[in-house]
Amino acid sequence: MDKRNDKDKTISIKINGEKTKFDEDLLVYDWKLGESEAAAGEEAKDDGFDWILPDEEEAKPPQEYKKINYVTGSNKKKKSFKNPFQNSVNLIMSLIGAIVVGAVLGFGTLKVITTTDGPAAPAATLQDSTATGKTDGQQSVSAVELKDFSISIVQGGVYSTKEQLNAMKDSLTEKGFSNASVEKDGQFFLFIGVSGDLETAKTLGASFKDKGVEVYAKDFVLGSKGINASKEEKTFLEKGNALYSAIAQVSSRGMVGGSPDDATIKTIQSGLKELEGIKVGQESISSMKTSLVEAGDMAAQMKNPEDAQKIQGELLSYLQFYSGL
Numbered sequence: 001m002d003k004r005n006d007k008d009k010t011i012s013i014k015i016n017g018e019k020t021k022f023d024e025d026l027l028v029y030d031w032k033l034g035e036s037e038a039a040a041g042e043e044a045k046d047d048g049f050d051w052i053l054p055d056e057e058e059a060k061p062p063q064e065y066k067k068i069n070y071v072t073g074s075n076k077k078k079k080s081f082k083n084p085f086q087n088s089v090n091l092i093m094s095l096i097g098a099i100v101v102g103a104v105l106g107f108g109t110l111k112v113i114t115t116t117d118g119p120a121a122p123a124a125t126l127q128d129s130t131a132t133g134k135t136d137g138q139q140s141v142s143a144v145e146l147k148d149f150s151i152s153i154v155q156g157g158v159y160s161t162k163e164q165l166n167a168m169k170d171s172l173t174e175k176g177f178s179n180a181s182v183e184k185d186g187q188f189f190l191f192i193g194v195s196g197d198l199e200t201a202k203t204l205g206a207s208f209k210d211k212g213v214e215v216y217a218k219d220f221v222l223g224s225k226g227i228n229a230s231k232e233e234k235t236f237l238e239k240g241n242a243l244y245s246a247i248a249q250v251s252s253r254g255m256v257g258g259s260p261d262d263a264t265i266k267t268i269q270s271g272l273k274e275l276e277g278i279k280v281g282q283e284s285i286s287s288m289k290t291s292l293v294e295a296g297d298m299a300a301q302m303k304n305p306e307d308a309q310k311i312q313g314e315l316l317s318y319l320q321f322y323s324g325l
Contacts, residue, residue: 141230141233141282142229142231143226144226146227148222150219152197152198152200152220153201153218154204154216154217155218155220156168156172156214157214158187159187161188169190177208178309180320183323184222184323194248195248196250222322229285233280236280243268246264247295250264254304256305260299287317291317291321295318298311
């Protein structure tokens with residue numbers, strides 16, 4: 001196959017329809033021999049070349065580079081101006097505020113000390129002076145709290161309207177019975193007798209029934225309440241209510257034919273002396289004092305049921321005034 005004729009060495013090429021012949025010696029290569037030579041060359045190269053590999057410990061990661069964004073002059077942000085004296089201004093303002101507040105507090109404290117430089121008021125006065133004023137007698141008044149006032153009474157009826165109440169009052173007055181009315185919880189209570197204890201009140205009530213009057217004896221409480229009164233008026237009300245029970249006991253016994261004992265009379269006389277020096281300015285409280293003093297004086301000289309009946313009338317007036325405070 002390596003031998004070829006001369007014809008095989010001629011190459012004809014048509015260019016634009018014309019044949020052109022080229023005579024060229026063709027080189028024939030032995031491919032097997034070439035493969036052997038190439039293999040030998042590779043072995044020679046492998047034997048003669050030293051491979052140098054990088055040390056794994058010395059390998060370093062490639063350095064990272066941050067991306068730089070360039071901004072044109074028109075898009076650049078303007079830096080805000082920071083006042084270097086701002087901290088000093090804030091400090092000065094804080095100091096001024098502290099000085100002003102301190103001055104105001106100091107002035108207020110000085111004012112309080114100046115106004116309270118006099119003698120301290122009694123504790124009782126401080127408790128009662130929630131509201132102050134003056135009565136007709138030019139006495140300084142304040143809001144005071146009255147305690148419960150408990151008594152034993154002979155009740156003539158309970159009415160829902162003043163018309164009914166007044167009709168019954170007129171009827172009792174015509175028959176010669178003293179009476180008084182007290183409003184409580186939206187109702188009107190009609191009293192025709194008072195006593196120092198419930199048993200004597202029941203005995204007194206039985207005497208009224210014998211005279212044709214329907215009554216009911218019971219204990220009655222006028223609840224605590226706040227009023228405007230002077231210090232002396234408050235003292236009178238406290239002492240007067242205590243004296244009231246003693247006088248009521250003497251008069252109720254006298255109504256049923258009894259006589260007062262000496263110890264009770266001495267208690268009444270001693271209480272009357274205490275009331276003499278107490279000045280009251282309000283008209284209603286002044287009327288209460290007049291009724292109580294007269295009842296006490298009559299109780300000390302009581303001789304018969306007629307005297308006792310008059311005492312009962314003064315005590316009923318006192319009770320009605322008290323309920324209206």
